[in-house]
Amino acid sequence: MNDQPNTPEESPLAARLCSISGGLTKSEAIIAQWLVLNEATLGLETGSSIASKTGVSEITVSRFLKRAGYKGLQGLKEDLQAALVHAHVSPADRYFRLLDSEIGAILKRDADAVLALAHEVEKPAWPAAIDAIAAADEVFVTGFQTIRGIAEDFTRRLSIVRGSVRFMSPHDGGLVEWIPSFRRADESRCLVLIDMAPYAREALPIVQTARGLGMQVVIVTDELNTWASAESPFVFHVATKVDAFLESTGPMTTLMNVIIHEVAGRAPEKARKRIKDWPPIMRGLGLY
Amino acid sequence: MNDQPNTPEESPLAARLCSISGGLTKSEAIIAQWLVLNEATLGLETGSSIASKTGVSEITVSRFLKRAGYKGLQGLKEDLQAALVHAHVSPADRYFRLLDSEIGAILKRDADAVLALAHEVEKPAWPAAIDAIAAADEVFVTGFQTIRGIAEDFTRRLSIVRGSVRFMSPHDGGLVEWIPSFRRADESRCLVLIDMAPYAREALPIVQTARGLGMQVVIVTDELNTWASAESPFVFHVATKVDAFLESTGPMTTLMNVIIHEVAGRAPEKARKRIKDWPPIMRGLGLY
DNA sequence: ATTAAAATGGTAGCGTTCTGTCATAAACAT
DNA sequence: ATGTTTATGACAGAACGCTACCATTTTAAT
Numbered sequence: 001m002n003d004q005p006n007t008p009e010e011s012p013l014a015a016r017l018c019s020i021s022g023g024l025t026k027s028e029a030i031i032a033q034w035l036v037l038n039e040a041t042l043g044l045e046t047g048s049s050i051a052s053k054t055g056v057s058e059i060t061v062s063r064f065l066k067r068a069g070y071k072g073l074q075g076l077k078e079d080l081q082a083a084l085v086h087a088h089v090s091p092a093d094r095y096f097r098l099l100d101s102e103i104g105a106i107l108k109r110d111a112d113a114v115l116a117l118a119h120e121v122e123k124p125a126w127p128a129a130i131d132a133i134a135a136a137d138e139v140f141v142t143g144f145q146t147i148r149g150i151a152e153d154f155t156r157r158l159s160i161v162r163g164s165v166r167f168m169s170p171h172d173g174g175l176v177e178w179i180p181s182f183r184r185a186d187e188s189r190c191l192v193l194i195d196m197a198p199y200a201r202e203a204l205p206i207v208q209t210a211r212g213l214g215m216q217v218v219i220v221t222d223e224l225n226t227w228a229s230a231e232s233p234f235v236f237h238v239a240t241k242v243d244a245f246l247e248s249t250g251p252m253t254t255l256m257n258v259i260i261h262e263v264a265g266r267a268p269e270k271a272r273k274r275i276k277d278w279p280p281i282m283r284g285l286g287l288y
Numbered sequence: 289m290n291d292q293p294n295t296p297e298e299s300p301l302a303a304r305l306c307s308i309s310g311g312l313t314k315s316e317a318i319i320a321q322w323l324v325l326n327e328a329t330l331g332l333e334t335g336s337s338i339a340s341k342t343g344v345s346e347i348t349v350s351r352f353l354k355r356a357g358y359k360g361l362q363g364l365k366e367d368l369q370a371a372l373v374h375a376h377v378s379p380a381d382r383y384f385r386l387l388d389s390e391i392g393a394i395l396k397r398d399a400d401a402v403l404a405l406a407h408e409v410e411k412p413a414w415p416a417a418i419d420a421i422a423a424a425d426e427v428f429v430t431g432f433q434t435i436r437g438i439a440e441d442f443t444r445r446l447s448i449v450r451g452s453v454r455f456m457s458p459h460d461g462g463l464v465e466w467i468p469s470f471r472r473a474d475e476s477r478c479l480v481l482i483d484m485a486p487y488a489r490e491a492l493p494i495v496q497t498a499r500g501l502g503m504q505v506v507i508v509t510d511e512l513n514t515w516a517s518a519e520s521p522f523v524f525h526v527a528t529k530v531d532a533f534l535e536s537t538g539p540m541t542t543l544m545n546v547i548i549h550e551v552a553g554r555a556p557e558k559a560r561k562r563i564k565d566w567p568p569i570m571r572g573l574g575l576y
Numbered sequence: 577a578t579t580a581a582a583a584t585g586g587t588a589g590c591g592t593t594c595t596g597t598c599a600t601a602a603a604c605a606t
Numbered sequence: 607a608t609g610t611t612t613a614t615g616a617c618a619g620a621a622c623g624c625t626a627c628c629a630t631t632t633t634a635a636t
Contacts, residue, residue, distance in 0.1 A: 041331070041369050042331075043329070043330075043331025043332045044331040044365045044366070044368060044369040077331075077332045078332075080332070081329065081332050103406075103409050103546055103549070103550070104406055106545075106546060106549065107402055107403055107405055107406055107409075107542070107546070108403070110402050110542045110545075111399040111400075111402040111403050112399075114395055114398050114399040114402060114538065115395060115396070115399050117395055118391075118392060118395055119325075121391055145444065146441055146444050146445050146448075147441065148437070148440070148441065148444075149436070149437030149438055149439070149440040149441030149442075149444075150437055150438070150441060150541070151437070152436070152437040152440070153434050153435065153436065153437030153438060153537065154437075156433065156434050156436075156437070157434050157534055160434075160534065161533060161534075223321065223322050223325050223326075223342075224318050224321075224322070224342065224343065225321075226314070226317040226318055226321055237321075237325055239325075239326075241341045242545075243340075244545065244546075244548075244549040245449060245548065245549050245552040245553075246445055246448065246449075246545065246548060246549070246552075248541075248542060248545045249441065249541050249545060250402065250538050250539065250541040250542030250545060251538065251542075252541075253438075253536075253537050253538040253540075253541040254395070254398045254536060254538030254539075255538075257394075257398075257532065257534065257536045257537060257538060258391055258394060258395070258532075260532075260533065260534060261391070261394065261532040261533050261534070262391070264533040264534075265390075265533075272533075
């Protein structure tokens with residue numbers, strides 16, 4: 001099922017270069033071959049560096065790239081980046097045509113950010129964080145401003161998968177739930193904090209309070225957050241800058257969904273049972 | 289003997305950045321973290337692109353790199369290249385070592401769903417829907433259950449971009465806002481409904497009520513929804529099934545963000561002004 | 577609160593990269 | 607051999623990325 005990103009004969013770049021109509025000239029062949037062989041490090045090259053390494057002149061490189069359909073070396077680099085997304089995600093190139101617009105660029109970056117989440121779940125801290133959420137006797141969730149809703153939905157959806165999950169708004173009397181209860185001193189508690197840099201002033205003290213009470217803290221935040229790592233080992237970064245008017249919260253939502261999926265995976269039979277029970281529960285509640 | 293080309297905590301770049309004597313300033317910390325998180329694609333970046341993505345100025349990036357011991361971004365790229373040669377890792381599989389796993393599949397499908405949004409944006413109804421939202425004198429937003437939070441966040445974020453946006457919970461006395469006011473009978477109103485099939489029983493009557501009051505209705509829903517198209521021309525479908533325990537709402541969030549971006553684009557100067565005014569507004573409100 | 581120090585951003589200038597125009601060289605056909 | 611086409615390179619202008627100088631803002635210290 002997987003395409004082979006490494007095999008040169010299957011690389012989209014190679015395919016594109018080979019498909020140039022009318023064959024290649026000697027210099028062009030040299031350039032093309034060099035490009036394919038060095039595809040991995042193309043991003044670090046520059047037009048003239050390629051020229052000198054292949055022994056042709058700068059302008060020939062430029063011309064060749066344009067003939068191959070790229071908009072200069074910069075365009076080739078962009079295409080390379082986009083091709084990554086396409087190669088691994090789309091069954092065909094059915095979207096190519098659509099993705100040239102401004103929105104297309106935003107969508108591409110969002111998709112890329114989603115794929116980049118693979119890095120996060122790969123971290124050693126990831127399974128530990130999932131364990132912390134799955135094993136805790138009680139889970140608190142919080143988030144502010146324009147991602148408060150994501151935090152609330154996360155709470156609802158996590159509640160389908162495991163019990164004792166509570167959204168916490170620190171501003172309407174929220175932290176009272178945390179008053180240490182000695183009757184249940186042995187219970188473990190976990191806080192999931194969703195955070196974005198522009199709105200984060202309130203987050204730090206909450207995390208510190210939670211830590212002080214012996215809670216585990218899982219923090220999902222954007223790339224710009226720098227304080228979180230000092231407070232907890234369970235910090236996961238999501239790319240949110242997509243050059244739109246506002247940041248994108250889509251990838252963050254995806255990550256929350258993955259967390260839920262993984263927590264469910266820690267106790268599959270229980271989770272499935274809860275899901276089975278869920279519709280009747282809803283019906284009983286009318287709508288909400 | 290094992291090479292860990294991707295593990296952030298072992299990367300030579302990360303090591304070097306961490307070892308800077310005298311600690312990092314706030315901006316520097318942001319830059320450093322961003323560099324580490326995006327090391328895989330650094331080759332495709334440029335000084336100013338990094339600056340814009342991290343929210344600092346070009347010159348701060350330049351200064352920081354010099355302080356870190358690199359000779360500008362070019363020097364950093366050269367160092368990276370040297371490291372890459374050793375690691376034998378192609379940027380093509382930077383994410384995908386683990387994408388054969390179950391989570392990998394989920395991420396891929398989510399990313400694919402995001403790209404597939406290009407189809408929705410391409411529909412003729414799309415610009416019309418954006419117009420309806422942008423031009424309306426008043427915009428109502430609603431959504432239930434596990435996507436209610438998305439609807440609320442959409443309300444908050446759309447409020448940054450244009451005024452008179454209101455989240456509407458039809459169950460706590462919600463529809464009173466709709467009582468026709470003859471003083472403002474000429475005002476146009478628009479409803480944005482976010483919907484998912486499993487929870488949709490309540491949505492239809494709301495839409496019909498809105499239509500009866502002469503409102504435009506924009507509906508964002510999943511692939512399974514069949515009734516919406518009969519009620520409004522502005523229906524957009526998002527793929528939500530990713531074979532996880534629960535549906536994925538990430539792509540839907542992305543689509544809402546795109547809507548906001550487009551609405552902002554309809555009145556750029558006003559939108560930019562609103563964004564500029566936004567931080568003070570927030571501060572004035574304390575936190576929420 | 578006031579002052580000093582540091583950090584950051586804006587503007588402008590330099591250097592580099594990229595591309596358009598023209599000229600030269602090579603390949604090819606007759 | 608000659609003329610024609612094509613490929614390649616040299617030069618220059620445009621565009622962009624990078625850094626030096628100065629102004630402004632932020633932070634820390636008293």
